Amino acid sequence: MNGWMGKIVRIDLGNLKRETVAVSDEMRRRYLGGRGLGVKLYSDLCSSATDPFDDDNALIFMTGPLTGTLMTSGRYQVVSRSPLTGTICDSSSGGQFGAALKGAGIDGLIIQGRAAGPVYLSVHDGEVDVRNASAFWGLDTQKTQKGIQAELSSKASVACIGPAGENRILFAAIMNDKDRAAGRGGLGAIMGGKNLKAIAASGSRPVAISDPEEYKALADRLERIVDKNPVTGKSLQVLGTSVLVNIINAHGMFPVENFRRGVFNDAEGTSGEKIAETLLQRQSACYKCPIGCGRTTRTRDKQGEGPEYETVWAFGAHLGISDLPAITEANYACNELGLDTITMGSTLGCAMELSETGAWKETLRWGESGKLLEWVTDTAYRRGIGAELALGSKRLAAKYGRPELAMQVKGLEIPAYDPRGAQGMALSYATSNRGGCHMRAYMIGPEILGHPVFLDRFSTAGKAELVALFQDVSAVVDSAVLCRFLQFAVGISTFTEMLRTVTGLDFSDEELMTIGRRIYTLERLFNNRAGFNRGDDTLPPRFFNEEFQTGPSRHRRVRLEEMLDDYYAVRGWDRNGAPRPETLAELGL
Amino acid sequence: MVKFYGLLRRRLRAATVEVAGEDLTVLALLRRTEEQSGQSFMDELLDRETGLLAGTIILINGENIRLRQALQTMVKAGDRLDLFSPAGGG
Numbered sequence A: 001m002n003g004w005m006g007k008i009v010r011i012d013l014g015n016l017k018r019e020t021v022a023v024s025d026e027m028r029r030r031y032l033g034g035r036g037l038g039v040k041l042y043s044d045l046c047s048s049a050t051d052p053f054d055d056d057n058a059l060i061f062m063t064g065p066l067t068g069t070l071m072t073s074g075r076y077q078v079v080s081r082s083p084l085t086g087t088i089c090d091s092s093s094g095g096q097f098g099a100a101l102k103g104a105g106i107d108g109l110i111i112q113g114r115a116a117g118p119v120y121l122s123v124h125d126g127e128v129d130v131r132n133a134s135a136f137w138g139l140d141t142q143k144t145q146k147g148i149q150a151e152l153s154s155k156a157s158v159a160c161i162g163p164a165g166e167n168r169i170l171f172a173a174i175m176n177d178k179d180r181a182a183g184r185g186g187l188g189a190i191m192g193g194k195n196l197k198a199i200a201a202s203g204s205r206p207v208a209i210s211d212p213e214e215y216k217a218l219a220d221r222l223e224r225i226v227d228k229n230p231v232t233g234k235s236l237q238v239l240g241t242s243v244l245v246n247i248i249n250a251h252g253m254f255p256v257e258n259f260r261r262g263v264f265n266d267a268e269g270t271s272g273e274k275i276a277e278t279l280l281q282r283q284s285a286c287y288k289c290p291i292g293c294g295r296t297t298r299t300r301d302k303q304g305e306g307p308e309y310e311t312v313w314a315f316g317a318h319l320g321i322s323d324l325p326a327i328t329e330a331n332y333a334c335n336e337l338g339l340d341t342i343t344m345g346s347t348l349g350c351a352m353e354l355s356e357t358g359a360w361k362e363t364l365r366w367g368e369s370g371k372l373l374e375w376v377t378d379t380a381y382r383r384g385i386g387a388e389l390a391l392g393s394k395r396l397a398a399k400y401g402r403p404e405l406a407m408q409v410k411g412l413e414i415p416a417y418d419p420r421g422a423q424g425m426a427l428s429y430a431t432s433n434r435g436g437c438h439m440r441a442y443m444i445g446p447e448i449l450g451h452p453v454f455l456d457r458f459s460t461a462g463k464a465e466l467v468a469l470f471q472d473v474s475a476v477v478d479s480a481v482l483c484r485f486l487q488f489a490v491g492i493s494t495f496t497e498m499l500r501t502v503t504g505l506d507f508s509d510e511e512l513m514t515i516g517r518r519i520y521t522l523e524r525l526f527n528n529r530a531g532f533n534r535g536d537d538t539l540p541p542r543f544f545n546e547e548f549q550t551g552p553s554r555h556r557r558v559r560l561e562e563m564l565d566d567y568y569a570v571r572g573w574d575r576n577g578a579p580r581p582e583t584l585a586e587l588g589l
Numbered sequence B: 001m002v003k004f005y006g007l008l009r010r011r012l013r014a015a016t017v018e019v020a021g022e023d024l025t026v027l028a029l030l031r032r033t034e035e036q037s038g039q040s041f042m043d044e045l046l047d048r049e050t051g052l053l054a055g056t057i058i059l060i061n062g063e064n065i066r067l068r069q070a071l072q073t074m075v076k077a078g079d080r081l082d083l084f085s086p087a088g089g090g
Helices: A025-031 A034-045 A097-103 A141-151 A187-193 A212-228 A231-239 A241-250 A272-278 A309-314 A324-337 A341-357 A369-381 A392-399 A423-431 A444-449 A463-480 A484-488 A492-503 A509-529 A561-571 A581-587 B006-012 B026-037
Strands: A008-012 A018-021 A059-062 A076-081 A088-093 A108-112 A119-124 A127-132 A157-160 A174-176 A180-182 A196-202 A280-284 A294-298 A303-305 B002-004 B057-060 B081-084
Touching: A008 A127, A025 A034, A025 A509, A034 A059, A034 A076, A034 A088, A034 A108, A034 A463, A034 A509, A059 A187, A076 A097, A076 A180, A076 A187, A088 A174, A088 A509, A097 A157, A097 A196, A108 A119, A141 A157, A141 A174, A141 A196, A141 A324, A174 A187, A187 A196, A212 A231, A212 A492, A231 A241, A231 A272, A231 A484, A231 B006, A241 A272, A241 A309, A241 A444, A241 B081, A272 A280, A272 A324, A272 B006, A303 A324, A309 A324, A309 A341, A324 A341, A324 A369, A341 A369, A341 A392, A423 A444, A423 A463, A423 A561, A463 A484, A463 A492, A463 A509, A463 A561, A492 A509, A509 A561, A509 A581, B002 B006, B006 B081
Parallel strands: A008 A108, A119 A196, B002 B081
Antiparallel strands: A008 A018, A059 A076, A059 A108, A076 A088, A088 A180, A119 A127, A157 A174, A157 A196, A174 A180, A280 A294, A294 A303, B057 B081
16 A cells, blocks of 8 residues: 555553554545544544543544655644543644654554553554553653653654643643644643553654655655745744744734733744744754754753744733743743643633733732743642643633633634734634634635735635635645645645655545545534534634724724624535535535 | 844844835835845845735735735835745744
């Protein structure tokens, strides 16, 4: 088989039973791999009645047909039901781990059951060993990875949880290859619930390529395209993702103090430019990535990875903090403890507003950078106010009677683009299958960055079609599996070409778009069954009722109702947001 | 005032330039900025044949010139121009 390794292993950690899961050629073609195949397998194994922490709940690590092949193909996807949101959730991470899993001879792992004590899995030569992880339980993600590499091989790639995952913090991340994170949705907590500390993968089994000659030519051509593109060939390399701080701030939509303002006066001090001048040691890159957007940085006392754009914002402007070293060290702490930086920072912002309004008696003040590390660490261990912060913003705000102060969609905190400044992004957040996420349909592309076309950010016209289209393309890229930053340089036809060259199957652009739509609709079906409907496709009331008084996005509100019906119509869903029978039939669902 | 960000700032080694003159088009103002600073930077923003490069962002007081008359948009005294060469992130 070309592209896929042809083996997905299911393991029950309770009875240690292992089996190879049969996946037909047809199913591979219909869902590819990664997110798509992961969601399909999850939907077949678990129902909406499955609690994320049930022993039976499946946690799926999945690669795709392109994993371990062409550029940016080191990524993997983790799929399960999010303990933070209750929605279907996939979380993506870079590094080497995806390629390592395929090198170890498998396309994916389905993990069910709960181990009696701490274990980790070692994948090698197509086999999965269960090993004792007692010596690593309690260790942070860096020590865990080093410890397991010392036990197995320095060449093993390790994905693991830190104390946050062990303590089932609802937004615990899975960390691999030092500091790469499957951050969103709290799937690290599910690992903790299963007593699964880590998965290590090693091996050098090659991925079979259908057309090696064309593959080589395509690899060379991709190198030239990515190098020539100003975003992938230059900006991301030199300035990383935090180049966006000044751009988004200049548009008046860089959220400040829990989305109450859109211009941060000290954006410059926390910008990508500033990071490059002061903290940056070198850029870092994932498997076969010529871009290298990662930042290896150093503060006075510590060294680590980051911060990326979302983290700079979450611990910076969102909290009224402009102390870049403090922001950076909070990022390092999240990496070590295994926490999603966006939910952590956003929850702190929610807590600060709750505190300011008097709804919560704890004192957390805007701009208080000196306590960041303590708050982050206490959250991972559920100590002191950390036990409250560990709830995430939705549960915390509800507990103190001010649910509207949580800046979340379906329980997932929205990231660093105020939706009042970009109507398409507002629709994207509202309709995202995993909640408040910018990665389902990155409308900042057309609405701010002019990529692939430039659109008026305050207009709602045509946004429904484009959001649906972007969501479908994203589902394809997440299932192939490739890095989404490749999309700054190439489009769907290139992804088609990559898949054809590697697998030998005669994919077309149209077929890939149908695959994307099928995946998005299948995710939606799961969410519908779990009780999510039109009423959940919304945003916090702040975005409908409050306006900025200053800045380039002043006097604007989100106009979701102008887009939502159109979006459902484009999707073939009814007015309540449920896929129509004819849509399901068309997609073979 | 013309403000440079990102790669432009690194290339020009300056964050801002005050440019004299009133009622210029954006294109004329960019040319004057090059003359005044003694450094060329237009290739980071413009394509000789098609005008603005895909991904170039030029804001006048926070508004994208693509929503007005692009490079022919008039700039008034006291306006602030933000210049970003193509960039991305996520």
